[in-house]
Amino acid sequence: MPYRKSSPFPPGRRAVSRPEDEVFRSGTLRMYAVTLFCGTIRMVGIAREVFGEALPVAERYAAFLADAGVERGLIGPREADRLWERHLINCAVVAEAIPADAQVVDIGSGAGLPGIVLAIVRPDLRITLLEPLLRRTTFLNECVEMLDLRNVEVRRGRAEEVAKEFSVDVATARAVAPLERLAKWALPLLRPGGELLALKGERAAAELAEAEPVLQRFGVRTTELLQVGRGMVDPPTTLVRVVAGRPADRSAAAGRRQRAPRRAEGSRKRSS
Numbered sequence: 001m002p003y004r005k006s007s008p009f010p011p012g013r014r015a016v017s018r019p020e021d022e023v024f025r026s027g028t029l030r031m032y033a034v035t036l037f038c039g040t041i042r043m044v045g046i047a048r049e050v051f052g053e054a055l056p057v058a059e060r061y062a063a064f065l066a067d068a069g070v071e072r073g074l075i076g077p078r079e080a081d082r083l084w085e086r087h088l089i090n091c092a093v094v095a096e097a098i099p100a101d102a103q104v105v106d107i108g109s110g111a112g113l114p115g116i117v118l119a120i121v122r123p124d125l126r127i128t129l130l131e132p133l134l135r136r137t138t139f140l141n142e143c144v145e146m147l148d149l150r151n152v153e154v155r156r157g158r159a160e161e162v163a164k165e166f167s168v169d170v171a172t173a174r175a176v177a178p179l180e181r182l183a184k185w186a187l188p189l190l191r192p193g194g195e196l197l198a199l200k201g202e203r204a205a206a207e208l209a210e211a212e213p214v215l216q217r218f219g220v221r222t223t224e225l226l227q228v229g230r231g232m233v234d235p236p237t238t239l240v241r242v243v244a245g246r247p248a249d250r251s252a253a254a255g256r257r258q259r260a261p262r263r264a265e266g267s268r269k270r271s272s
């Protein structure tokens with residue numbers, strides 16, 4: 001066969017292909033395809049288990065996220081390929097930690113994570129999606145209408161500015177602010193005994209420790225780290241649960257905070 005100029009191989013080299021290379025190449029490719037296929041099959045099974053009868057609604061939401069969500073810059077283009085594992089299932093498993101019929105506010109809902117997903121998987125919940133940016137509330141309203149979600153309302157606003165309007169059982173938040181700041185925004189929105197469920201990553205324990213002074217100041221009852229979605233998402237979703245105290249506990253805690261500097265001032269005066 002004549003050597004053509006366009007070939008990247010010099011004469012004689014082109015045809016040389018060691019049999020073990022072929023086996024490696026085809027073997028690796030086959031393994032890759034099998035892994036991809038098995039991963040997809042596994043994810044489909046988990047999605048079915050998590051969403052049950054609501055799976056077609058979740059699929060419509062995923063398609064809208066991958067299309068309009070990416071186009072309008074609400075979700076990164078690279079996320080489109082991993083929407084189910086990193087976003088939909090990761091958020092849906094938070095439902096494990098939410099009591100029946102709870103009233104929920106999702107702070108900083110963005111494109112609807114986790115709020116829209118929770119509304120799909122748990123029709124018993126009444127969910128307010130709280131989001132300050134118009135572009136995002138427009139997207140959220142479109143989602144609610146398209147998916148015919150009767151248990152959701154969208155509220156444009158900042159968490160720290162709407163405390164008087166809320167006294168809910170649960171506040172959720174993912175990727176909104178460090179726990180210290182988030183707690184200041186979320187605790188005033190909760191009824192006594194209500195819970196902040198913050199989806200956090202590897203720094204969950206460190207953020208909880210950093211937020212301790214703020215949590216004490218707000219008179220919180222308990223704090224806890226939880227993992228949900230074991231066997232469904234890898235790694236499981238980490239939640240920081242903060243249970244709000246009664247308003248009396250909160251004002252007592254605030255009172256203790258106010259008195260402390262006065263005592264310090266007095267002791268300085270006495271020593272001078």
Ligand SMILES: C[S@@+](CC[C@H](N)C(=O)[O-])C[C@H]1O[C@@H](n2cnc3c(N)ncnc32)[C@H](O)[C@@H]1O
Pocket residue numbers: 107108109110111112113114130131132133136157158159160173174175176185
């Ligand atoms: C990184 S995005 C996360 C969106 C979504 N929770 C998610 O996980 O994909 C942070 C969101 O928090 C919203 N946000 C920022 N400050 C806020 C505030 N003070 N109150 C409520 N939402 C806020 C932003 O507008 C944005 O949509």
